[in-house]
Amino acid sequence: MTLTFNNPDEQQRWYAVDDGVMGGVSQSRFSVTDGEGRFQGEVSLENGGGFASVRREPSDFESTLAGAEGIAVTVLGDGRTYQLRLKSTALGDASAYRVKFTPSIDTWKTLSFTWGDFEAVRRGTLLRDAPAITPSDIHMLGFLIADRTAGPFCLQVQRIESID
Template sequence: MTLTFNDPSEQQRWYAVDDGVMGGKSRSQFSVVDGEGRFHGEVSLENGGGFASVRREPHDFESTLADARGITLTVRGDGRTYQLRLKSTSLGDASAYRVTFMPPQDHLEILHFPWSAFEAVRRGTRLSDAPSLKPSDLTQVGFLIADRTAGPFCLQVTQMTALHDEH
């Protein structure tokens, strides 16, 4: 199953969870424009903030990950570091599995992330005693930026695919 951004209604499945939950001033949103998803906004370091994120409401894509070996993203960045985050019933609500990446600015790149590349974190801190990621327990996908740099950002995603073959 591939998640593409050709249907404008996909935008309604995404919602922001920014550092405002702890007093910060960062802001973000997810837009669907010209066949791509865009995670964009501005990171602020004011009031102890410094992160912005978007999550996707569980839908058909998450259920197709149960038999996958990982996730493939086709993305273009802006010189900043991002995280692909996966929520799971195996972890508490404030925790997620993450993989960090910095996509190129000048062209789309296909990135392959096997499940073994993800680490469990809780509020940015690695969880050493967390269970291994089980794809069948995944309930949500999302993106986060927390690179300790204030300013605007934009991650462009043209597709997200369940990885079924070895790369």
């Protein structure tokens, strides 16, 4: 299954969860234009903050990951490191599975991640005793930036797809 950004209605499925939940002032948004999604905003280290994230409301895309070997993203970056995050019913609400990546700044690249590439984290701390990811338990996906660097960011996303 492939998630593309040709339909402007896709933008309404994404919402920001930034460090304001803990007193920070970082801001982000996800927009859809001209066939691409953009996770952009500004990270601030003020007030103990330092992260910005967006999540996609659950839909049929997540349910198709059950039989997949992993997930691939076609992205263009800005030199900063991002995380692809997956929420799972196997972890608590404050936890997720993540994989870090630093996309190319001059060429669209498809980055492929098998389930074994993901690690379980809770508020940035590695969960050493967490279960391995079970694709059928995934119910939400998103992107996060938490590279301890203040300033603007922009991750362009062309496609998210299951690896079969």
